[in-house]
Amino acid sequence: MRNRFYQVPHCTAFGTEKPWTQAAHRGVKAEGGWAAVCTEYAPFAPDTDEAPLVAARFWDEDDMRALRLMTDEVHRHGALAGLELHHAGNHAENNVTRYPTLAPSQTASDLHAHVVAKAMERSDIERVQRDWVEAAKRARDCGFDIVYAYGAHSYLLMQFLSPFYNGRTDGYGGSLANRARFWLETLEAGKRAIGDDCAIATRISVEGLGPSGIHVDEALEFVGLADPYVDLWDVNVGSISLWSHDSGSSRYFEEGYQLRWTGRVREATAKPIVGVGRLTNPDLMARIVRSGAWDLVGAARPSIADPFLPRKVAEGRTDEIRECTGSNVCIMKVDGFGHLGCLQNPTAGEEHRRGWHPERVEPAGDPSTPILVLGAGPAGLECAVTLGRRGFERVHLVEAERELGGKLRWVRRLPGLGDWGRVVDHRAVLLAKLPNVAVVTGKRLAAADVLDYGAAVVVLATGSHWSGDGLQAATHEPIDGADPALPHVLTPEQVAAEGRRPPGRRVAVYDAEGYVTGPGIAQLLAAEGFEVTLVTPLDLVSPLSDLTVEGPLLRRALHDAGVRMVRGVTITAVEAGRATGETEFEEPWALDIDGVVLVTQQVSNDGLYHELVADPAALAAAGIRRLVRIGDAVAPRMPSEAVFEGHRCGREIELPDPMAVRAYDRERWVPDVAPSMAR
Ligand code: ADP
Numbered sequence: 001m002r003n004r005f006y007q008v009p010h011c012t013a014f015g016t017e018k019p020w021t022q023a024a025h026r027g028v029k030a031e032g033g034w035a036a037v038c039t040e041y042a043p044f045a046p047d048t049d050e051a052p053l054v055a056a057r058f059w060d061e062d063d064m065r066a067l068r069l070m071t072d073e074v075h076r077h078g079a080l081a082g083l084e085l086h087h088a089g090n091h092a093e094n095n096v097t098r099y100p101t102l103a104p105s106q107t108a109s110d111l112h113a114h115v116v117a118k119a120m121e122r123s124d125i126e127r128v129q130r131d132w133v134e135a136a137k138r139a140r141d142c143g144f145d146i147v148y149a150y151g152a153h154s155y156l157l158m159q160f161l162s163p164f165y166n167g168r169t170d171g172y173g174g175s176l177a178n179r180a181r182f183w184l185e186t187l188e189a190g191k192r193a194i195g196d197d198c199a200i201a202t203r204i205s206v207e208g209l210g211p212s213g214i215h216v217d218e219a220l221e222f223v224g225l226a227d228p229y230v231d232l233w234d235v236n237v238g239s240i241s242l243w244s245h246d247s248g249s250s251r252y253f254e255e256g257y258q259l260r261w262t263g264r265v266r267e268a269t270a271k272p273i274v275g276v277g278r279l280t281n282p283d284l285m286a287r288i289v290r291s292g293a294w295d296l297v298g299a300a301r302p303s304i305a306d307p308f309l310p311r312k313v314a315e316g317r318t319d320e321i322r323e324c325t326g327s328n329v330c331i332m333k334v335d336g337f338g339h340l341g342c343l344q345n346p347t348a349g350e351e352h353r354r355g356w357h358p359e360r361v362e363p364a365g366d367p368s369t370p371i372l373v374l375g376a377g378p379a380g381l382e383c384a385v386t387l388g389r390r391g392f393e394r395v396h397l398v399e400a401e402r403e404l405g406g407k408l409r410w411v412r413r414l415p416g417l418g419d420w421g422r423v424v425d426h427r428a429v430l431l432a433k434l435p436n437v438a439v440v441t442g443k444r445l446a447a448a449d450v451l452d453y454g455a456a457v458v459v460l461a462t463g464s465h466w467s468g469d470g471l472q473a474a475t476h477e478p479i480d481g482a483d484p485a486l487p488h489v490l491t492p493e494q495v496a497a498e499g500r501r502p503p504g505r506r507v508a509v510y511d512a513e514g515y516v517t518g519p520g521i522a523q524l525l526a527a528e529g530f531e532v533t534l535v536t537p538l539d540l541v542s543p544l545s546d547l548t549v550e551g552p553l554l555r556r557a558l559h560d561a562g563v564r565m566v567r568g569v570t571i572t573a574v575e576a577g578r579a580t581g582e583t584e585f586e587e588p589w590a591l592d593i594d595g596v597v598l599v600t601q602q603v604s605n606d607g608l609y610h611e612l613v614a615d616p617a618a619l620a621a622a623g624i625r626r627l628v629r630i631g632d633a634v635a636p637r638m639p640s641e642a643v644f645e646g647h648r649c650g651r652e653i654e655l656p657d658p659m660a661v662r663a664y665d666r667e668r669w670v671p672d673v674a675p676s677m678a679r
Contacts (some may be wrong), residue, residue: 001035001080001296004289005310006274009038009084009148009203010300010430012515013333013348015054018667019066024352025340026081027073029303032358033310036146036296038082039067041481044135045128047099048092048156053335056063058135058658064142071143077263082146082201083139085132085439089156090165102128104159104166104173104182110212110241113222125172125182128156133189140194146232147194149186152203152238153246154212157183161222166213174220176218185660187229199231205238205246207261212239216261223268228491233273234298235262245547247301248278250326252553256284258529274298280305280323304330305344307358319429322358323422328548329640336547344423344649346382353664356651360388365654370394374608377406379631379642379649380461381427386650388434389400395437396455400444404428406463407632408639412641414520415527416557447611451622458612458624461642462605465515465633466491468570472512472600474537479598480573482515488576488595492517493497495597496524502595505529508579511536511599515544515638518599518657519554525597526561533591534563535579537570551667571596602636609633 007029011520014022016428021057042056043049057063067083069074074081090103091111101109102124103117120128139147146396151157159165160182166173172181191200202302214222223233224384229607237258238246246565250259256279256534263447274296280287284295302309304323312321320343330348334340340360378602384397405424412421430438450458468491470479487503496498507530507551510519518534526532530541536543541558545551558565568584580590612619619627630649632640645659652658 001034002078003035003310003314004296004300006035007034007303008276008298008300009082009150011040011053011334012041013054013335013338013551014340015040015056015061015573016044016058016066017054017348018352020667021067021349021352022067023073023218025349026079028351028358030074030077032308032312033187034079034303034307035310036080036082036558038146038148039070039084041084041086041150045087045131046086046097047094047102048087048089049094049097049099049124050092051096052188053340053399053514054338055086056083058083058138061138064138080145081143082148084148084150084203085135085139086148086150087128087156089159090115091155101525104168107165107167110258120290129182129189131185131188133193134575136181136190136194136198138198144198146201147190147197148234149183149190149200149202150237151183152205152234153203153243154208154241157186157202158205158213158239160430162208162212162214164213176221177225178224183222184226184229186604187226191229193212195554198668200229201232201234201238202226202230203234206235207237207612208239208242209237209245210239210273211436212241214356216264219266222266227269227271227335233263233269233271233276235263235273237261244553247328247331247549248326249328249548249553250278250419251550251555253278253326255281258290259288259293266293272296276300278302278324280309280321282321283320286357299329299646302327302330303346304340304342307345312620318677323419324381324427325419325422328550328652329638331549332544332547332659333675341640341644343420343643344426346644351378354668360645361386361651364392366388367391369394369457370452370455371396371457371459371653372450373397373408374441374450374458375399375461375463375631376404376441377461377463377631377642378408378423378639379633379646380406380459381424381431382458382643382651383461383630384437384648385427385434386647387439387653390523390650391436392486393436396440396453398440398445399445400442401444403679404439410488410493411520412451414496414516415523417516417520420639423643434461445572445608447608449622450608450612451618454623455624457653458628459653460627460633461646462608462633464604464636465598466493466517466599466603467601467603468598470510470574470598470600471603472570474512474570477570479571479600482598484598487578489574489593491596492521492597495521501528502597504594506531506593506595507537508571508591508593508596509599510579512538512601513599513668514538514540516541516542518542519545519558521597521599522558522563523561526563532563533566533593534558534568535569535571535591539567541565541567554570566567569655602632604633604636606633626653626658628653632661
């Protein structure tokens, strides 16, 4: 390895399904200085299928062809390539491949209701180990330098080690030596097969933090036993059902939080150790390496947010690191929506299909074009930065408020969401280095001001606001009696940005959005001593937080803060002292309250846009050749989408219709000859 930066295996939803996307995404990290770059989990046998999640499936030569693109690309940029060979055991649903789930004992999966495994027979044990070894040989032939036996996240290897899954009474169950046997035999066989050519890595959770793993003292004993067969220890904490504690979000976990446990692995081995913990701070990384705790600084999320983090460190540009926000939007995108994306890095997942590079942009076609970007929320900030990087000489970013950030100005002040502010801070740092972008704050422009400004291109990134009248999905109507001018009706902005408070202690936060705003406002008010009831028409409080593996932690935090939670209720009317509505079972519902905060739906700030487009003659007379609208001003979405759209606008502003919907490159994975035809 050329340095100590290591991109640990992480999901992308590219796997072997999108081989070019996979190659481009990992290749950019190799180019950005990561010395080793790994795939996501790579099932080596058809009886470990976690569809609809997408894996780097590695069953045979056909899959090898797909991942060869990645190893070539990673090597071209001077990094090592790692393959995380994987068997999920008890956690494979096998819904697509239709084979029985395997586990050491006949246990029901603690991850998926309804999955009950077959207890592995001796022949299953031998076959799975044989499959792993054959896959390891193919991995070597495919150009991988590091080959994993993946035992973290309570997958099959850990299931043998953990008494929670392993109730066997034969030589593979009982004592630690017996429970370790399956893992040790697997490693030994792999070492014998490819040990001269590849590094054997094993990934282990050294503290399960719950029943479905093992505790750190026993883990260290295991590390001692397996050490002769292992070239690299990739260590973390938690399990697949407690993945929330491994891929810990910034709301609940500090940078480097895993060290408390993974910092102890050194006690049991002198081999290289790589650890993780959402590390973005080079000083902390250096401290960890100097302490001897780990040899390599591992990253998944920080490498998605900034593929060039290592190079920026090497070149002394640490202030330019695009720090991971820990929002876990990447997980939502991968597991929920089937394509990697990032709140901070709009190019993540777009390297192949849109040809976007995180650090390179096309030079401006006509640099002298004066451009006005209106609104410095995530969309406007990213757009202005991108235009500035492209070398447009006269870009003005104008913002009504005194502070940059749009909605993130106040969202970042909600409990636990401070690191989301990195979206704003990073762009503020870059803007300060771009003399060609003037930033004007505290200036709200009306249509006449825009026409007078002297810009040839105008980008409206004027954002959105929370509807004050309770407009909501359930009814597509406002709530009777809801008016934010009344003392007992409040919007999130009034509470979080303007400091308004309900007139009494009892307050309902009505959350029809199901993401961060409602729970954030509820926690904020509860911390100030209000008696808060979070009412939601949804089945669950903040279902989107489950896609960021924060749901249980969030609901726990609300519970601990004394917030009452009411689900399945649609509020249809509010008056002083009372909110009324209906339950999901069509029963009347009422709550006595002193005030209600309405987190029902956001509405675009599009008045200025419509005023301007309505008068093409005025635009022409003002010399405005192009007027475009981006971000929440078009449709209110998550901040990651506003950043994406700001970036897209910055890159494509010269196109005849820059924000038009256009197809991007798809991948069609067509085998040379369809097997059925070959027969
Ligand atoms: P997005 O997520 O699309 O970036 P935000 O709502 O977060 O949208 O941010 C929009 C920003 O635009 C806010 O900071 C708001 O103050 C600013 N803004 C809206 N209208 C104007 C205007 N007419 N003049 C200047 N700034 C404006």
